[in-house]
Amino acid sequence: MITQFVITPGEKPKRLDVFLRHREPDISRTCIQRLIELGRIRLNTAVVKPSHTVKPGDRITIDTPQPETLSLAGKTVPLDVLYEDECHLVLNKPAGIVVHPTSGHWSGTLLNAILSHFQLQPTPHHDSIDTPKPRFVHRLDKNTSGVMVVAKTREAHRALAWQFEQHTITRVYEALIWDIPADSQGVINLPIGRDRKNRKLVSAQTNEPKPATTEYRMVQRFGKKASHVQLVPKTGRTHQIRAHMGSIGCPILGDTTYGGQKVNSIEKRMIPRVMLHARTLGFRHPKTGKFQEYSTTLPSDMQSTVQALKN
Template identity: 60%
Template sequence: MITEFVVTAGEQPKRLDVFLVNRERDISRSALQRLIELGRIRINGLAVKPSQKIKPGDTITMDVPKPEPLELKGEAIPLEILFEDDQLLVLEKPSGIVVHPAPGNWNGTLVNALLHHFQVAGGSVSTIGGKERPGLVHRLDKETSGVMVIAKTDQAHRHLAAQFKHHTISRVYEALVLGVPKKGHGLIELAIGRDHKERKKFSSRTTRPKESVTEYRVDHRFGKTASRVLLYPRTGRTHQLRVHLSSLGHPILGDPTYGGRKVCYVEGIEIPRVMLHARSLGFQHPMTGERQEYVRPNPPDMDQVIHQLTRIGSAPRLTEA
């Protein structure tokens, strides 16, 4: 597909690849650089390097090839199924597994595991999400564990998606965060989107902010070192809980992207991953109308960190002589 546009007046001089990565949100910087080097992206009809500086009035032509159809294969990856009927499937996603295929993770995903499950057990999966995201009504980050619902029919998918859109889905997350929020209960209202400088991050520094709201409640304090916080998201933006807690000054333990190195090793405790768990999920069944709710306790790695924090929080502090 060939597209052409002119750099508008007032645009500051910058590298071509940097300019395009902020304009073309669906294409990574590395992919843009490859297209430039292949001559598929040109300035004023001329082949250039990714470092070429753009200026107002430049005509940029992009010839982006149509992606090859992706053929996904089922893989025998164990699933912790909590409920299943002919309309939907509820499971507990473990930490460390990517939900759907994407560059760098074409195999070993939850979708691969689901395809294998349906091949063996029979049944179908919703096609609304396309080939790469069949049945996926919502997602969890790679390191986040917890409850997910999968749509097996298009009708169920639309019904569940509408519940997410109208916020009638009930969700509770549990997070271990650095320090203790001053307010034991509060509301975080911060519009976020893809960060305009660091493309893999989301923040309020964005050209496309989307309303994002999270209610939180401090559930337990581990001295002044850390706390366990319950989260009730009212919207479902990418990385919302991680960004919101970081904006509060209390990033999630084990999340260097939004908390830096200080959250990866706390008071001598090595944090193995992002300490975020989707504890419960409640929704109305698409066909029966019955209200269903599924709750899962913390996985062992999170319980282990809680145990270690409890020992630190209850230990007497030495005073200086």
């Protein structure tokens, strides 16, 4: 899908990637830079570097990934829509799906599927400003399942993003973890940021610590090696739950990034993926202000793992 626009008068000169990051808040800066490098974003029909300075009058062309049906391991997966209106879409994301195109994942993403979903909806003015456009307010990791909300308009995106920034969103996760926490319930209050040695990780060993708080409560224990917990993040840092659980010696099963190879199996049973599910999401409707909350049950792979651990 190709989008073109001209930078309006009054816009201050700035880097191309920085300008697009503010104009397209649903696309990460890393993704924007990659699209520029691939020539899918052009300035005045020319391929330029992400650092190229743009100014009023410049014409920018963006060739975004084509809409596709959602697929997982070669199998078509329909969108599991929990609620939808003209402002936003609430869905149950399956594990194994990347939310937004990134290096190595340019197709088969949740964004591709949502674009395809929107194209199937009748709109009175296809090219008007009212045409639905997915704008991500938050993300779930590839191997995390659960409830997500996606804005369809700029106004809805601003209203929902403000709620996330103010931490007024209700969020409840469930996880199967390695070992048994020392206390049946507690609060992990540990500032985290990009790890000094490995920028792909977040940890307390960082030069840029940001406050992060996660509440946890034991749901069930399985012998002495694993347990089922409910988690409520009070802040929304990247990999917060995963890093926090790893910090208390109870990494999430299947999460080798924060738990090492030992969490890949338990009692000779292989763990299929990171056993983390975003069960509940509550927020105020971006237009009416009415509070709405959506919940889903544990997906089948986590349910089967629970049964295996019980046995």
